[in-house]
Amino acid sequence: MPLQWAIVFFAWGGAVALAAVPRLRTATMLNVGISAVFFLLAVALALQPFAQHGWTHTDALNTPFILVSAFVGLTTSVFSAATLDQEGFDHWRIRAYHAAYQVFMGAQTLALLADNLGVMWVAIEIATLATVSMVGVHRTPAAFEAAWKFFILCGVGIALALFGTIVLYLAAQPLLHEETGLSWAALMGVAARCDPNTLNLAFAFLLLGYGTKAGLVPLHSWLPDAHAEGPVPISAVLSGLLLNAAMLAVLRAKSIVGANPDAIAPGPFLLALGLASVLLASVSLWRRRDVRRFFGWSSIEHMGIVAFAFGLGGAAANLAGLLHLLGHSVIKSAVFFGVGRAAQAKGSQKIADISGLVATHPALGWGLAFAIAGIAGMPPFLLFVSEFRLLTAAAAEAPWLGIALVVGMVMALAALITVLQALCFGPPTPDAAGALDGWREAAAAAPLWLHLAVATLLGLAMPGALGAMLAEAARIIG
Amino acid sequence: MAIVWSILSQALHIVLIVAAAPVLTGVLRWLKARMMGRRGAHPLQPLRDLLKLLRKTPVLAENASPVSRAAPYLAAGAAVAAAALVPSFARGMAFAPLSDLIVVAGLLALGRVAMALAGMDVGTPFGGLGAAREMSFAALAEPALVVAALSLAILAGTTNLDAIAGAFREGGLGLRVSLGLALVALLAVAIAENARIPVDNPATHLELTMVHEAMILEASGRHLALWDFAAMLRLTLWLALLSAVFLPLGQAPAGAGPHLWILGLVAWVAKMGALALALAAFESAIAKMRVFRVPEFLGAALLLGLLGAVLLFVSTGLT
Amino acid sequence: MSFGQLGYDVAHLLGGGVLLLSFVLLYQRRIGAVINAFATQGTLLALAAAWQAHAQGAPGLYLTAVLAFAAKGVLIPLALHAIVRRLDLHRSVETALGVGLSMTAGVALVGLSILVVLPATEGARALAREDVALALSVVLLGMLMMITRRNAISQVIGLLSLENGLILAAIGVAGMPLVVELSTAALVLMVAVVAGVFAFQIRERFDTLDTGSLEEHRGEGR
């Protein structure tokens, strides 16, 4: 079995195994182990030359994201091993949680790997089902509300995506051999000769369908609540991984439509959705009282920035968008580690109840402070690099759009700084019960700092191979 | 040879202006008294006062710092240095290259700051009040002075007093409205700088209105003598400056030698006398204004100066 | 095959029937009747799939047909009836948008979808064009039903009929690879939704209009 499938089925096998483990400590350790092996497999996959195996393929576009998601999956499993006992699960939920975790990892890796758009759709659907069950696992009214909203909206979303996929095949049908009919590579090959109007229709549905999962305004309603309910680690993987997979799906659709000169230009649509997301999020951030919802909204903002970048198009802007996706995965999951740990320590995820972290938990507090600064686009982290690239490109291509974007970014920045200081500075609020013993406290803070280190490394000293890969990917998107 | 003459004339100029300071003040007081129908003190009375004060031992407050003792010398020295730079009876004296209008203003500011600090040294309310007002008025006088300097600089191409005087002496500029406006601005500044009526009343000790006197209330003996001397010197300096710039006639080139100096001396004394007379008349004609009317007074001067500059722009633009 | 031939007419007829039943769904006021209408739609869809299997000579589609019939024709309607009984929902459907209005909106949507699809699919074969137009209308009508019905059951049914539209499109496009897998996967999703409704006994959760309760539901109560 080729490695591309092996990695997916390894995760799913791990899910089956985890479903059978009721004991917390054992399950978490096993989960960490599986994630570690999964990460190694991903590295091995990245080292292999790009290849296509039936429905799946590796290319410059998905390899970096597979690496990052495997990395985030690993660190998240470590974090959840350190902090999961704070969630107070019974053994059924322990099984469900861990099984769903690995199912999700496998599914979303498959979604990244898929070359066949049908397979990609199925994978994203599985990922959705898995995350829904994880979001709702607490079974509180709030969790229900969030999970159900997530389920229905994303269900409709991917239904639309399926329709788009079908229409896409309809467009390519006269030109393609049946078996390869949904292969992205094949479609790219013939896109220029497809009927443009059919492509337009397909793009409309794919954009709105996968855009729902990517949380673009006005399809974003599910995102903040889904990030705020459910176990703490889930927010990290939701923001860090799921959004990437969805955005990549949108990209694949865009690249096909973009390859046809007669079809509508997909850029303006992405620009519009992106700008709308940034502006709406940047004002909505000011009304948040719940810290995890706050950063959920910030994810909407960043997805907007990414959409803006890809809408702008061109090598520079595309590279900026890809870098921004990667950076957002790494840093935002770090933020959620910090925020989640803080919420556990203070026994509430209201912003008003968390204060003065640097005084009571220096490692956590400063780590969180720098992670939020990184999310706000401060150096030396990767998001600073990507925003630099994006804004220079925007100013060159469309200065006024760039200025509009900056207006939104500045408002979001101010909100982020306000919350950063509210959480980390000031007189500390008393800790609730649930202080972790020494090594677990360290293990909860370590992923955060590791992510910061990785974000810095990627920002200022990115490995040449990865850089070349991203440049190539930027060219692929077109 | 010319160098010798220029140095000699410079030395003579310094002696002359230092000696003239008390006398000028005395003459001014005498004239004012006469105009008010009093007999008035002898014109040399200020000189006598100074000498008498010099002989007395100054009394310092217990908490007075070295500032109180150093400031009078600094102020007097700055006044002398500034006075040495202003052309009087001759041009092209040894220090002529140094005699920059802005440098002179800077030296005067140095003396002013020294006096303000001395006033604040022992922490009396009057000292602080006087210092605050002095510095505030200066803050409004400065722009007026610089704007006047702008007009002069445009006409003479430099801010060097000696060169300006020369340029106006050679004429070719003729009479200009803007020059008149600059003159008015400079006059207002001079009045404010020397604490004359209507900005301040040098003859009164009424606490609530005084500015200059308030700062030296604590001074006595030789310190007080130095303060008074510095004030007199500053007045002389300003009158000399005005006469040098706006009434340049009769100035002798320093290099020309003593026989021409005589003429210059006579002309200078005449000009100073005339200015003193005008000042006395002006002061006895009008009353002191309220402290917080001063800004309007100086603001008006500033605006006139600006107006003059603008008129110049227009005229230079036309020609 | 092209216009005037039997295959075309039958396929067209069946597709039209599915669309018609979507209108029926919009029109029904009684919940039981809505469920029955949905069952009929499912059955028609199964027939359409079977016919396409025959016409295109794609045996895989027979499987789709069977699945569609079993799930949408029989099981899901039964489950829904059970839920209705269990939660003893009052039998009439309260609508957010009046029936008349939603019907007109539906007609407008059909017009829109035809306007979009017919020029769009010039290249494709006539049958595919018709089919996609019909399917798109069914999808849109399903969404319309989801947002104009207030109680959970009829909204779920809206989602299900939307999904019917997808399957209709999938089977209509001749030679679509993975069509069976995709339809099955979509079916799984729908079953999950129904199971959710069934398990958590959801009556109104689609439609909590009291924003105050939303606030605390969303954990942002002051």
Add this chain to the structure above:
Amino acid sequence: MLTLLLLATGSLLALAVAAPVLARHEAGGRAVFGGCAAASLLIAMGAIGGLLGSPEAADLPFGPPWGPARVAIDALSAWFLLILGLAGTAASIFALGSLHGPEAPRRLVPYPLFLAGMAVTLLAADGFTLLLGFEAMSLASWVLVAHDHEEEANRRAARIYLGFAGFGGLSLILAFGMLAGGAGDVAFAALREAPPDGWRAALVLALVLAGAGSKAGLAPLHVWLPLAHPAAPSHVSALMSGAMTKVALYVLARFAFDLMGTAQPLWLGAPLVALGAASAVIGALRANLEDDIKTLLACSTIENVGLISIGLGLALAFRGADLPALAALAAGAALLHALNHAVFKTLLFLAAGEVLHGALSRRIDRLGGLIHRMPVTAWAALAGVAAAASLPPLSGFASEWLLLQALLASWRVGDLAFQMGAAAATALAALAAALAAAAMVRFWGLVFLGRPRTPRAAGAEEGGRLVQAALILPAGLTVLFGLLPGLMLDLAEPALRLMTRAAAPRAGFVAIGAAEGGARYWPLLVALLLAAAIGAVVWAVRRRAPTGVARGPIWDCGFIAAPHHLPFGDPSTQPTASGFGQPLRRMLGTSLLVAREGVTMPPPGATGPAILHSGFDDPALVALEGPVPRWRDAAAAQAERLRDLSIRQCLGLTFGAVVLMLALLAWLEAR
């Protein structure tokens, strides 16, 4: 030279990395600050080398994914590196001297980073590296501003500070993008190739003014500065005022004189002159009204930044009007004033820090009479005060003399509108200078002279040897630069050539001149003349007057014995901070800063003092904290309505999006 500078920068970074470990040990703090002092000294020496040597460039082994980070040194950056080096040395020595016991990592780590960030900004040779240093500098200094975060006021300062920093960074990125154009290459060499013109140039300048100007403290984006600078530890405040604002001005100059090309029109300088004049007056006026000494000094920084930017603007205008000699004069004034201000403002902030350390307060109304207890601090501060008040023969006067000469020559630019504006700017600059003198007299007189206003001030103590050295070093430099401005101007000559393609008018070694054959200023001769005059006066007085003085109680128009409970006299009989500011508050404050004041009189017959309440609001800050948040909240309220939808209505949104998109498609295809 470049290697030397990079070495210094790298060692600073290394110090930052090592700091958390060092912080555990007693001597850790000494190691860090000592290292910083050494590195700053290296930077200063390297800068002088760079000014004398030829430009160098290099690529760093790391950088953004699309290419290496480029660094280079030319005369312009070398001049500002010199500023950074001098300020950094003094500040680091002061920090070293004022260490007591181990220092917390959060004060130790950011300090070297702050220095390194500034150095990187100055060394950068492409837009990315410059922004990297710029933002790193902001982030590090933000940590230091927030070091005492238990105080609400400090948190507010830090919040506003970081917000402005981010805003400035984003604006600068946009500016680089506008310059780079489609190619997207932000290397300086590439940017020089394609200078912008027309509205693009205007937009670039606006963005740079928003970005670098806000960092430098140009009105109306200066509001963060009086909040943030005082909140930081004193040696950091010194760096922020002395060096950081200069780094921002460097970015401004780099854009306006170098990257935007030399063929820019005359009006490009006008906004700099206008904003500079506004900042100068606002800053100087606020300095007369503040009653916290560090805030007062921060406001005076705004004033000086304004003056420097007037100089830069004039240089731009002269260059646009093809008057290279005058352009060099104005640019020289700006550069010289940047250097002088950096030195004396560092000195003053360090002195303020020593006062805070000795008398435990920054409020003027709790200080007084410190000259008796802290003579070294007092006299060192006096040098800085005299320079800031632009008194001859100190450094401030020399550079402001040059600036005034440039302003007085601005009428040579033919354009009438510009002439009028320049005349107004001349008046405003003079007003600002005189206001600064008043502010400085108020600062030094109220803090060091008079009587102590609190027991703590009466018991103030002088700092240690190192601290005194850290004060005397910049004081000496202030005097030196004051006496030898010609020398410094010659040193700056390569930078002037780079900026204006011309050299400042030569006026010999010890003098500075307005133009060939124009007015001259010989600081040394003036100083000698002054000394001679004072000597003569002393001699004359000595000949007639008896020596020695008698001591007695304060006269003050009558003797009042101090109450017993106030051994050093009743503070309320001394001028207060707000009392001293009263005349200017009434003359200018009410109109410019909506100042207000009121007096509560004691009832007739009561002996209590009359209390003067006064205050003012900076219009810019009012706008920032008034309307702007209101608009934001209004928008947020609208957005919330979108968020409170039920699931069904959210579906409605999706449905609407689908229908809209389809309709759009139908429309597009119909056409």
